[in-house]
Amino acid sequence: MSGISILWFKRDLRLEDHPALRQAVQLGQPILPLFIVEPESWCSTSASSRHYDFMTGAIDGLADDIAALGGALCVRHGSALEVLRRLKDQFGHITLVSHEETGELWSYRRDRAVAAWCKEQSISWIEVPQCAVRRRLRTRDIWQRQYDDFMNHPPLARPRDIPWISCDSQPIPKWSEIGHAAELPQVPICATRKMALSRLDHFLNQGAQTYQADMSTPLKAPQACSRLSEYFAWGVLSLREVRARLDEHVPPEPRPAFARGYRSFKARLAWRDHFIQKLEDQPDLEQRSLHSAFEGLRPAGQYPDRLEAFSLGMTGVPFIDASMRSLRQTGWINFRARAMLMSFAAYNLWLDWREAGHVLARYFIDYEPGIHWSQVQMQAGVTGMNTIRIYNPVKQGQDQDPDGIFTRHWVPELRDMPLEFLQNPWEAPLLPTQYMPPIVDIAASARAARDIMWQKKREIKGLPETRNVIAKHASRKRPPSRRKNKVAKPAPSSSNQLSFDF
DNA sequence: AGTGCAGTTGACTTT
DNA sequence: TAAAGTCAACTGCAC
Numbered sequence: 345m346s347g348i349s350i351l352w353f354k355r356d357l358r359l360e361d362h363p364a365l366r367q368a369v370q371l372g373q374p375i376l377p378l379f380i381v382e383p384e385s386w387c388s389t390s391a392s393s394r395h396y397d398f399m400t401g402a403i404d405g406l407a408d409d410i411a412a413l414g415g416a417l418c419v420r421h422g423s424a425l426e427v428l429r430r431l432k433d434q435f436g437h438i439t440l441v442s443h444e445e446t447g448e449l450w451s452y453r454r455d456r457a458v459a460a461w462c463k464e465q466s467i468s469w470i471e472v473p474q475c476a477v478r479r480r481l482r483t484r485d486i487w488q489r490q491y492d493d494f495m496n497h498p499p500l501a502r503p504r505d506i507p508w509i510s511c512d513s514q515p516i517p518k519w520s521e522i523g524h525a526a527e528l529p530q531v532p533i534c535a536t537r538k539m540a541l542s543r544l545d546h547f548l549n550q551g552a553q554t555y556q557a558d559m560s561t562p563l564k565a566p567q568a569c570s571r572l573s574e575y576f577a578w579g580v581l582s583l584r585e586v587r588a589r590l591d592e593h594v595p596p597e598p599r600p601a602f603a604r605g606y607r608s609f610k611a612r613l614a615w616r617d618h619f620i621q622k623l624e625d626q627p628d629l630e631q632r633s634l635h636s637a638f639e640g641l642r643p644a645g646q647y648p649d650r651l652e653a654f655s656l657g658m659t660g661v662p663f664i665d666a667s668m669r670s671l672r673q674t675g676w677i678n679f680r681a682r683a684m685l686m687s688f689a690a691y692n693l694w695l696d697w698r699e700a701g702h703v704l705a706r707y708f709i710d711y712e713p714g715i716h717w718s719q720v721q722m723q724a725g726v727t728g729m730n731t732i733r734i735y736n737p738v739k740q741g742q743d744q745d746p747d748g749i750f751t752r753h754w755v756p757e758l759r760d761m762p763l764e765f766l767q768n769p770w771e772a773p774l775l776p777t778q779y780m781p782p783i784v785d786i787a788a789s790a791r792a793a794r795d796i797m798w799q800k801k802r803e804i805k806g807l808p809e810t811r812n813v814i815a816k817h818a819s820r821k822r823p824p825s826r827r828k829n830k831v832a833k834p835a836p837s838s839s840n841q842l843s844f845d846f
Numbered sequence: 847a848g849t850g851c852a853g854t855t856g857a858c859t860t861t
Numbered sequence: 862t863a864a865a866g867t868c869a870a871c872t873g874c875a876c
Contacts, residue, residue: 683862687863719862732863734861734863739863797861849876851875854873855871856871857867858868859868860865860866861865
């Protein structure tokens with residue numbers, strides 16, 4: 345039987361270390377490389393023009409790489425099922441090969457529809473994992489071993505002599521023709537593999553040295569962090585390639601700081617798959633609280649003015665506004681600031697986690713559904729298994745931006761505010777005239793949120809659902825915190841004896 | 847060189 | 862990846 349293999353690219357836009365490509369080559373049939381611009385994807389509430397621009401750039405890069413090997417990427421626009429139907433009509437016998445996607449709910453449903461269609465048409469669809477996340481994971485107990493097994497396998501070399509075939513391609517639509525969300529400020533985007541590799545080099549030789557010290561400082565984090573997340577999100581770079589490079593790289597000056605940076609970074613790579621696995625195990629993670637007790641706690645649509653102020657960085661809380669404006673303008677901010685922003689939205693502003701989560705998703709150029717919704721739920725305290733962490737934006741500002749340079753840069757209204765009151769200008773003897781008063785009382789709102797959240801936590805303690813969530817999703821690495829041994833007290837020296845310690 | 851005391855530090859617990 | 866509270870040990874200082 346003479347058929348073709350369709351290599352369906354999704355969020356795996358590369359040829360290096362590409363398990364699905366390897367699989368397609370092994371089938372021995374001509375390979376049609378395909379990417380589908382799916383309208384459903386781009387009318388998602390989480391989607392934004394900056395993701396689209398990045399995807400477009402990555403597609404261009406992939407098309408160039410395929411062209412360099414004598415092939416041509418076929419780009420089609422439309423629903424995946426429709427596009428695949430037409431290709432089936434055109435080519436007759438097809439085999440579908442792709443990576444196992446862990447994405448938003450619409451993509452889960454689309455994959456189920458495609459799978460059903462394949463079954464009905466007797467088409468074989470081979471899905472291969474491209475990271476350590478596993479479909480139908482039975483237990484979290486084996487997670488660590490499974491992660492190591494995958495990551496310790498050497499990256500797959502790009503196959504030689506790929507038997508490409510091609511068919512006519514469609515132009516990629518403009519964002520205005522396909523997107524729903526309002527256009528955001530333009531951010532500089534370079535989605536090429538070349539840029540990804542140059543950032544990796546920079547991290548290996550420079551960033552790693554100050555990674556741990558600077559990653560939470562908004563002013564220094566952009567240089568100290570790897571800045572590879574957006575490439576991971578679209579699969580321009582694989583985690584395994586990066587992990588391999590880390591392991592073989594010799595620091596320029598072997599110093600403990602580099603070793604610490606590498607170790608810490610590697611741990612974060614592992615956390616990535618750990619969080620994506622949660623979405624794999626719970627495909628509606630973006631819509632439903634992991635623990636049902638927290639559903640309906642903060643009704644959506646309750647505070648449209650607060651949501652708007654949050655989105656624009658106009659809350660009157662300096663470090664929140666500085667972080668939000670910076671994120672909105674650049675598409676990236678360090679992890680700690682992300683956590684703080686979500687905490688502020690969920691606790692101080694008491695916004696529904698989905699509403700705030702959508703705003704952040706659209707801003708993050710590196711939006712990755714599995715990490716994002718796991719993190720949003722965790723920071724909003726609705727998983728039923730993580731502790732409640734309420735950030736104090738005044739304290740965070742003082743700790744993370746001690747000189748106030750970052751805050752003043754993004755909130756120029758406070759240019760002349762003395763450092764002492766920069767993070768809490770409402771307490772200054774001379775109130776700012778340009779800058780708005782805070783839209784909520786930070787201390788009062790945090791206290792109210794804390795009381796409600798801990799009350800809920802007490803209510804659900806030990807319930808079957810609570811146990812189930814922990815069994816299904818909790819990390820097994822650390823056993824439940826045990827009381828540490830107290831330092832043995834020295835025997836109380838009975839007054840004057842034995843005290844001749846000259 | 848000890849005693850009493852206020853203030854600080856750090857480890858640990860609670861929310 | 863939090864912040865606030867508790868408690869005991871420690872520090873500096875006056876006497």
